[in-house]
Amino acid sequence: MPRKLLFIVNPNAGKKIAAEILHIIRKELPRNIYYQVVTWEDKDHFEEIAGQLLNDDYTDAIAVGGDGTVNAVARTILNSHIRLGIVPVGSGNGLARSLQLSMNIREVIRQIVACRCMAIDYGTVNGQAFFCTAGLGFDAHIGQLFASSSERGLKTYVKITLRELLRYRAGKYLININGLVLKRKAFLITVANAGQYGNDFYIAPLADLQDGLFHVVIFKKFPVYALPGLLIRFLTRKAHLSRFIETISTDRLEIICEKRGSIHFDGEPGSAGREVVFEIKKAALQVIVGDGFKLPLEKNRRVMQGAER
Numbered sequence: 001m002p003r004k005l006l007f008i009v010n011p012n013a014g015k016k017i018a019a020e021i022l023h024i025i026r027k028e029l030p031r032n033i034y035y036q037v038v039t040w041e042d043k044d045h046f047e048e049i050a051g052q053l054l055n056d057d058y059t060d061a062i063a064v065g066g067d068g069t070v071n072a073v074a075r076t077i078l079n080s081h082i083r084l085g086i087v088p089v090g091s092g093n094g095l096a097r098s099l100q101l102s103m104n105i106r107e108v109i110r111q112i113v114a115c116r117c118m119a120i121d122y123g124t125v126n127g128q129a130f131f132c133t134a135g136l137g138f139d140a141h142i143g144q145l146f147a148s149s150s151e152r153g154l155k156t157y158v159k160i161t162l163r164e165l166l167r168y169r170a171g172k173y174l175i176n177i178n179g180l181v182l183k184r185k186a187f188l189i190t191v192a193n194a195g196q197y198g199n200d201f202y203i204a205p206l207a208d209l210q211d212g213l214f215h216v217v218i219f220k221k222f223p224v225y226a227l228p229g230l231l232i233r234f235l236t237r238k239a240h241l242s243r244f245i246e247t248i249s250t251d252r253l254e255i256i257c258e259k260r261g262s263i264h265f266d267g268e269p270g271s272a273g274r275e276v277v278f279e280i281k282k283a284a285l286q287v288i289v290g291d292g293f294k295l296p297l298e299k300n301r302r303v304m305q306g307a308e309r
Helices: 018-028 043-055 067-077 094-098 105-114 138-147 154-165 224-235 296-308
Strands: 004-009 034-039 060-065 083-088 117-125 128-130 133-137 171-177 180-186 188-192 214-219 245-250 252-257 261-265 268-272 275-288
Touching: 004 018, 004 043, 018 034, 018 105, 043 067, 060 067, 067 083, 067 094, 067 128, 067 268, 083 094, 083 105, 128 261, 133 138, 133 171, 138 154, 138 188, 138 261, 138 268, 171 214, 180 188, 180 214
Parallel strands: 004 034, 004 060, 060 083, 083 275
Antiparallel strands: 117 128, 117 275, 133 188, 133 261, 171 180, 171 252, 188 214, 214 245, 252 275, 261 268
C-alpha cells in the first residue's frame, strides 16, 4: 500500500519552526510518498484534523511538537491501522528519545522515510491513554505549574522544580497491585511505560515499551542533602538503585490517595479523584523507531552478555 503521511504541527511546541519543517520535508521526502502538512491551531481545529486523519486513508500520522502533541496524535490513531511518527521539537521529547529517534529534524525525517516500525505498549489512567509516564505527587504538581506558566522550555521547568522542592510535602497512598495492598508515604508515584520523563532523565531505567508491564516507581521522602546524588542517578540510568526509590512491576494497579490532587500523563497535567486506576495495553500502537531501538530479544541478549562479563 502506498504511504500517505499527515504531518500535524503544533506551532507552540518549542521553537516556532513550521516553515523550517516544511522546507526540510520537501527536500527529504521522496516523490513517491504523498504527504500533507497541517498546523494545529487550537483544540477545535485538532478535532477537524483528527477527522481528516482517520477518514482520508492516511498510513502515517507524524506528530511535530512536544510530548503533549505526541500524546494527542497517538490517542487519535489508537485501534487503527495508522502508524505514529514523531518529529521531536518540544522541551522533553520523552517518547521520541525512548524510541531512539534523532533530535535532528533532517535526520528524523530520514528515519520516518525509512519506516522501521514496531508495536509498543501504552497505558491508561482512568481510561486516559499515555505512552511514556503518568503519575501522582510532585511531578504532577510541577506539571500543573509548568502548564500555567507563560514561559516554556527546560530552563523554566528546572526553575519551577527547584522553587517547589522545599515547599512540597509527601502524600499518603494506598497502592493495590493485584490484591496486594501497600501503604506508602511518597514524594511522588510514577507509573512508567517508558523509562524517562524526557531529556534523558530516567525515573525507571528498566522500563520497557514492549514487555507488557508498568514499572511503578515509589519515590520516598528524601533529605535535601541527597538531591545531588539522586540527580546523578537519574541522569546515569541508576535511579532504581537509590534507597529512596522502590520499584514494582505490574500490568494493572489502583492507587487511593489521601486527598484529591494533580495527575500527569506524558507531562500533561490533569485533576484526579482519590481513586486512580492504571492499566497496560500490550503491543497496541505501531510506531516508527530509530536504528538504535532494540527488539526484546536483542535487549535480553545484551543483558545476558553483560552478565557473562
